[in-house]
Amino acid sequence: MFPLLDTVHAVGLLTCFALLGTSRIGACIRWLSFQGILFGIVPVIMHDGGLTIREVFLSAGNIGLKGIIFPWLLLRLRARANYNREVEPFIGFVASILFGILALGLSAWLALELKAALKQAPFVMLESSIFLIFVGLFLIISRRKALMQVIGYLVLENGIFVFGVITVVGTPLLVELGVLLDAFVAVFVMGIAIFHINREFGSMDVDQLSALRG
Amino acid sequence: MPGAASLVPPVCGLLLAPLLLGITNRTKALIAGRRGPALLQPYWDIRKYLRRGAVYGDVTSWVFRLGPLVNLAALGAALLITPFGGVGSAVSFSGDVILLAGLLALGRFAIVLSALDTGSSFEGMGASREVHFAALAEPAFFLALATLARVTGSFSLTPIYQGLSATIWLGALPALALVAITLLVLALVENTRIPVDDPTTHLELTMIHEVMVLDHSGPDLAYIHYAAALKFWVLGVLLVGLAVPVRSGNIWLDGVATLLGMALLAGVIGMIESAMARYRLAHVPQFIVGAATLSAVAFILILV
Numbered sequence: 039m040f041p042l043l044d045t046v047h048a049v050g051l052l053t054c055f056a057l058l059g060t061s062r063i064g065a066c067i068r069w070l071s072f073q074g075i076l077f078g079i080v081p082v083i084m085h086d087g088g089l090t091i092r093e094v095f096l097s098a099g100n101i102g103l104k105g106i107i108f109p110w111l112l113l114r115l116r117a118r119a120n121y122n123r124e125v126e127p128f129i130g131f132v133a134s135i136l137f138g139i140l141a142l143g144l145s146a147w148l149a150l151e152l153k154a155a156l157k158q159a160p161f162v163m164l165e166s167s168i169f170l171i172f173v174g175l176f177l178i179i180s181r182r183k184a185l186m187q188v189i190g191y192l193v194l195e196n197g198i199f200v201f202g203v204i205t206v207v208g209t210p211l212l213v214e215l216g217v218l219l220d221a222f223v224a225v226f227v228m229g230i231a232i233f234h235i236n237r238e239f240g241s242m243d244v245d246q247l248s249a250l251r252g
Numbered sequence: 253m254p255g256a257a258s259l260v261p262p263v264c265g266l267l268l269a270p271l272l273l274g275i276t277n278r279t280k281a282l283i284a285g286r287r288g289p290a291l292l293q294p295y296w297d298i299r300k301y302l303r304r305g306a307v308y309g310d311v312t313s314w315v316f317r318l319g320p321l322v323n324l325a326a327l328g329a330a331l332l333i334t335p336f337g338g339v340g341s342a343v344s345f346s347g348d349v350i351l352l353a354g355l356l357a358l359g360r361f362a363i364v365l366s367a368l369d370t371g372s373s374f375e376g377m378g379a380s381r382e383v384h385f386a387a388l389a390e391p392a393f394f395l396a397l398a399t400l401a402r403v404t405g406s407f408s409l410t411p412i413y414q415g416l417s418a419t420i421w422l423g424a425l426p427a428l429a430l431v432a433i434t435l436l437v438l439a440l441v442e443n444t445r446i447p448v449d450d451p452t453t454h455l456e457l458t459m460i461h462e463v464m465v466l467d468h469s470g471p472d473l474a475y476i477h478y479a480a481a482l483k484f485w486v487l488g489v490l491l492v493g494l495a496v497p498v499r500s501g502n503i504w505l506d507g508v509a510t511l512l513g514m515a516l517l518a519g520v521i522g523m524i525e526s527a528m529a530r531y532r533l534a535h536v537p538q539f540i541v542g543a544a545t546l547s548a549v550a551f552i553l554i555l556v
Contacts, residue, residue, distance in 0.1 A: 041425065044553075048426030051549050059542065132541050137546045146556045165556070 047162035051142065056171045057193065058134040061123050063185055065114045070189050074104025077170075077196050080163065081203050092211050099218050100199065108192060108225055115229050116185060119236045120243055130179040140143055141172040159204040167204065170197030184232045184242040188225060195221050261336035261507070266328075268511075269485035270478065272292035279522025294481060298474045306470035311371050311477040319366025320468060320475040326359035327482040334486050337493045337510030339503050344410035349397050353390065354408065356442070356486075359479065360386055367464035378463030381533070385448070385460065389441050390539055392544035393410040396434045399427055399550045400494070417499040428494065428551035435491040437543035439521070443484045446525040448536050488517050 053073040060066050078100035081093045116122070129137070145168035153161055174194025178187045202214070236242045274291040281288020290296070301551035309317065333348045333355075335341040341348075364383060367375040401407050403424050403476050404415035421428055451462065465476050492513035498506055531539055 041422070044426055048430065048549070048553060051553075052546075055542075055545055055549070059538070059545075132538055135541060135545050137544060138554075142549065142552050146552055150556060161556070 043080075043162050046076055046080065046083070047157075047166045050166050051169065054193070055135060055138050056170060057177065057189065058138045058173065060132045061125070061131060063116050063122055063124065063155070063183075064113065066124075066186065066189055067109050067116065069237055070112075070192055071105050071109035073193070073196060074108070075101050076181055077166075077177050078105060080200055084160070084163075084203060095211060096203075096214055099215060103218055104192065104196065107218065107222070111225060111229050112185065112188065115233060118233060119185070119242060121183065121185065121236075121242065124181055124183055124186050125208040127181050127186075134180060138173065138175060141176065142169055145172060156205050163200055163204045167197045167201035170194070173197075182243050184194055184228075184235065185243055187244065188232070189229050191228070192221075192225065255486070257440070257503075258340065258342045261334075261339055262331045262342050263359065264336070264507075264511075265331045265334075265482065265485045265489070268514075269481040270298065272484050272488065272514060273481055275515055275518035276522040276525070279519045280526050283286075283523065283526040286505060295479070298478055301474035302468075302471050304470040306472050309370060309467060312369055312467070313381070316366045316369040316467070319362045319369075320472040320479070322362035323359040324475045324479040324482075326355045327479045327486065330355040330359075330486050331482055333409060333492060334489050335410045336489055336507060337496060337513070337552070338414055338499045338501075338506035339510070340410040340414065344408055346408045349407060349412075352459050352486075353393055353397070356393075356483070357386070359483070363464055366468075370467045372467065375464055375466060378460055381460045382464060385536060385540060388428060388544065389438055390542040392434055392540065392547045393438055395544065395547035395551045396431045396438070397475060397549065399554050401430050402551070402554050403428065414494045414499065416494060416497050418497050423442075427550040427553040430546045430553070432491065432495050434543050434547040435487070435494065437539070437546075439484070439487040439491055440524070440538055441543070442487055443480065444551070445521055447528050447531050447539060450530050485514075488514055488531050492517055 050073060053069050053076065056069045057066055057073075060069065078097050079097045082089065082102075085093045126136070145165050148168050149161060149165040152164060153159075156164065170193055174190045174192070174197055177190025177193060181187055181190065198216070202217075232242055235247075239246060271291065271294070273294045274289070277293070278291055279289045280445070330352055332342045333344065333352055335344070349519050360382065364379040367379045397412075400412050400416070403420060404412045406415060416428075440446070443500050449460040449462075461480075465473065468476055492510055495517075496509055496513040498509035500506060
């Protein structure tokens with residue numbers, strides 16, 4: 039059981055670094071899809087004895103939504119907006135990767151601190167979830183284009199999902215599915231908003247939104 | 253553990269190192285549909301250079317002549333402390349990990365000085381690039397070796413590599429896999445292989461290592477080529493010792509497994525060279541920083 043979690047952890051970290059260091063949006067969306075599937079199987083790995091319908095349902099919902107539907111929506115949006123690269127992020131790609139290393143060290147430290155309070159949570163997943171949250175927030179503030187910010191939001195959402203799965207044992211299925219539905223609606227609304235922004239201004243550069251000041 | 257038997261791996265390295273380059277070149281030729289040079293061609297090249305006289309420019313000093321010698325000596329010393337898979341090295345002491353990195357850096361420093369000594373702006377440019385990439389590659393090298401040291405609980409290369417058994421591999425699979433990838437990238441970077449530099453190009457503006465040795469000739473050039481082969485061998489052994497965890501305790505079995513691994517590595521590098529194009533120079537630092545990231549992740553994985 040635990041070597042499998044270790045592998046998910048290590049590969050998950052690499053997807054984060056790939057997202058931090060890639061400029062092509064298409065590649066980023068595919069990494070995000072892979073990451074969604076990877077962390078989507080965590081509930082199934084995590085079950086202790088007796089795989090119930092609940093874990094399977096949660097996994098399937100996550101993989102379906104974050105691995106297939108969101109990436110499909112984002113790829114469609116990218117094709118519509120005819121936009122392939124994050125050209126000049128606020129923080130460059132090499133600097134982003136260096137930030138990632140710092141954030142990984144910080145999340146390892148935080149996970150060590152939290153370990154005593156959350157005894158049932160496997161340490162590697164704790165570290166993963168905190169790191170995902172850091173990377174998601176960082177992508178949101180450091181990237182110029184709205185589409186990359188949606189990607190950052192989804193990385194953040196992955197982190198919160200993993201944190202929830204490992205720390206809260208008895209969350210009702212309904213609540214988990216409600217969270218998924220929220221994320222779905224959020225991505226949907228963001229997609230529509232980005233599409234309209236792009237059509238109106240001919241760009242989805244959020245920096246240009248400051249030109250809207252009256 | 254001094255003794256005649258412990259000298260077998262370094263002597264093996266001295267004899268077989270140019271053969272690795274031959275295998276790599278042969279693989280590239282086969283994939284490209286050519287017959288390619290003979291497997292022993294690197295040996296003939298070195299012999300040819302050794303027979304020729306050296307030409308020294310009027311503006312060069314003793315630094316220029318010293319460079320290839322110091323480089324070769326440093327690589328030869330590195331060969332002595334590099335363990336051959338499960339077979340120990342000839343010389344082993346606590347902290348030889350640092351010495352290995354230091355020897356590689358010393359060899360590079362000597363070549364860079366001799367390139368600068370010619371006063372050619374072209375060679376100065378190559379030296380600047382070489383040092384730039386080396387500065388990025390060294391943290392990756394140290395983090396990779398630090399991870400191995402942490403996994404095996406030792407600070408000397410021979411115990412580190414003797415401890416890397418299959419059970420250790422299973423215990424720390426993700427971290428060791430990352431270290432293996434880092435070492436492969438470092439082997440490509442340090443040996444000026446294709447995604448970073450093309451060893452076959454001459455007089456191209458993107459080249460790094462070849463440009464530094466343009467003014468060397470005769471025996472000096474032979475020393476440089478031979479030292480490059482030794483460097484290929486040293487970095488290859490570090491990777492193969494990790495990637496082929498055959499630790500039966502039988503020296504012959506371990507040694508033969510590592511030798512086969514080395515031949516395989518030379519072939520794999522040939523395939524990488526055939527499949528990839530050289531990166532644009534501005535992308536090379538990103539490539540190396542990526543490798544350093546992998547080893548940093550491995551180190552953090554193993555630390556907590």
